Amino acid sequence: xxxxxxxxxxxxxxxxxxxxxxxxxxxxxxxxxxxxxxxxxxxxxxxxxxxxxxxxxxxxxxxxxxxxxxxxxxxxxxxxxxxxxxxxxxxxxxxxxxxxxxxxxxxxxxxxxxxxxxxxxxxxxxxxxxxxxxxxxxxxxxxxxxxxxxxxxxxxxxxxxxxxxxxxxxxxxxxxxxxxxxxxxxxxxxxxxxxxxxxxxxxxxxxxxxxxxxxxxxxxxxxxxxxxxxxxxxxxxxxxxxxxxxxxxxxxxxx
Ligand SMILES: NC(=O)c1ccc[n+]([C@@H]2O[C@H](COP(=O)([O-])OP(=O)(O)OC[C@H]3O[C@@H](n4cnc5c(N)ncnc54)[C@H](OP(=O)(O)O)[C@@H]3O)[C@@H](O)[C@H]2O)c1
Numbered sequence: 001x002x003x004x005x006x007x008x009x010x011x012x013x014x015x016x017x018x019x020x021x022x023x024x025x026x027x028x029x030x031x032x033x034x035x036x037x038x039x040x041x042x043x044x045x046x047x048x049x050x051x052x053x054x055x056x057x058x059x060x061x062x063x064x065x066x067x068x069x070x071x072x073x074x075x076x077x078x079x080x081x082x083x084x085x086x087x088x089x090x091x092x093x094x095x096x097x098x099x100x101x102x103x104x105x106x107x108x109x110x111x112x113x114x115x116x117x118x119x120x121x122x123x124x125x126x127x128x129x130x131x132x133x134x135x136x137x138x139x140x141x142x143x144x145x146x147x148x149x150x151x152x153x154x155x156x157x158x159x160x161x162x163x164x165x166x167x168x169x170x171x172x173x174x175x176x177x178x179x180x181x182x183x184x185x186x187x188x189x190x191x192x193x194x195x196x197x198x199x200x201x202x203x204x205x206x207x208x209x210x211x212x213x214x215x216x217x218x219x220x221x222x223x224x225x226x227x228x229x230x231x232x233x234x235x236x237x238x239x240x241x242x243x244x245x246x247x248x249x250x251x252x253x254x255x
Contacts (some may be wrong), residue, residue: 002143003059004030005074007038010090011065013118017147019045022118029056033066039095048224053077061086061143068093075102086136092162096129096155107132109140110155112162114170122148125161155189156219171248176201 002013007030007069019025025046031053032038042049053074054060066074073090080089088109090100099108111126115136124144128137137152144150153161176197183193208215215255238244 001027001029001058001060003056003062004028005053005056005062005066005078006065006067007032007041008067008071010039010113010115010117011063012041013115013122014063014065014090014113014144014147015041015047016045017117017122018143019047020118021146023143023146031056031148033070041123052147054081057081059085061088061140062087064090064091064094072102073101079103079106082143086140089139092179105131107136110158111144111150112158112166114166115163117147120146120148123165124148124150125153125165126150127153127155127158131227160249160253163249167249167252171245172201183199212233 004015007015015028015030026048028047029050030047031050034249035248040123041047050056061118062078062082064071064074064078064087068091071089071094082103083106086107086109087099087103088111090113092108092112096108097111099110100202107129109128109132111124113122113124116122117124124147126140126144128140141150142188151161158246173181176194179197179200180188180190180193183196184190188196201224208218211218213221219233223233
C-alpha cells in the first residue's frame with residue numbers, strides 16, 4: 001500500500017501516471033485537501049480517499065504533494081504514524097534536513113517530478129536521507145518507475161534539475177506553439193501543424209535518448225552544406241535562441 005497527501009497538479013499527475021501505467025489503484029490511498037479535487041480524480045481512477053493523515057497508516061511509502069504553506073501542518077500530523085515508513089516529499093521548499101527536523105528518525109527523501117509523469121514519461125530527481133538503504137531506494141524506484149525515469153541527485157542539484165526537467169515542459173510547449181504558428185504561416189492547417197510539431201518533439205527526444213550520438217552530432221547529421229536546416233539553425237542563433245533558453249533557466253532559478 002502507498003499513500004499520498006495532496007493530489008493537486010503534481011500529486012494528481014504522479015497518481016495518474018501510476019494507475020494509467022498499471023499500478024493497482026486498490027493499493028493507493030490519498031488524503032486530499034479542502035476542495036473536491038481529490039474525490040473527482042478518485043472517481044476517474046479508482047483509488048481510495050481518506051480524510052485524515054493517520055488513515056494512511058497501512059502505507060509503506062507516503063508521498064507528500066502539498067504546497068509549502070501546508071507542509072508544516074502535514075508533517076505534524078504525519079509524525080504520529082511515520083516511524084516505520086519511507087516519506088517522499090515533492091514540495092519544492094522541503095529539504096531532507098527540514099523533513100528530518102520535523103519527523104525525527106524517519107527515512108525521508110525529497111523529489112522533484114515533472115508533469116510528463118502523468119503519461120509515464122516523467123523525469124524525477126530525488127535525494128534520499130543517509131539512512132535510506134539500497135532496499136528502500138529500490139522500493140521507491142519500483143513505484144516511481146511506473147511514471148518514468150527516477151534519478152538520484154545531490155540535493156544541491158535538485159533545484160536546477162527541477163528547472164531543466166520541470167519548468168521546461170512549458171518552454172517546449174512555447175517552442176511547439178511557435179513552430180506550429182510558423183507552419184500555419186506557411187500554409188498548414190492548425191491541427192496538422194500541431195501534429196507535425198508535437199510528433200517531431202516526441203521523435204527527436206526519443207532519437208536523442210536512444211542514439212549513441214550526442215545532440216550536437218545529431219544536428220550535424222541533418223545540416224547539409226548550404227542546406228535549409230543549417231540556414232534555419234543560423235537564424236535561430238541570429239535571433240538568440242540558445243541565449244534565450246539559458247536566460248529562461250536563469251529566470252526560473254532566480255526567485
Ligand atoms: N506542479 C509541478 O509541476 C510540480 C513539480 C514538482 C514539484 N512541485 C511542488 O509540489 C508542491 C505542490 O505543487 P502543485 O503544483 O501540485 O500544487 P497544487 O496543485 O496546489 O496542489 C497541492 C494540493 O495539496 C492539497 N492540500 C493542501 N493542504 C492539504 C492537506 N493538509 N492535506 C492534504 N492535501 C492538502 C490541495 O488540495 P485542495 O486544493 O483540495 O485544498 C492541493 O490540491 C509545490 O511545493 C511545488 O513546488 C510541483
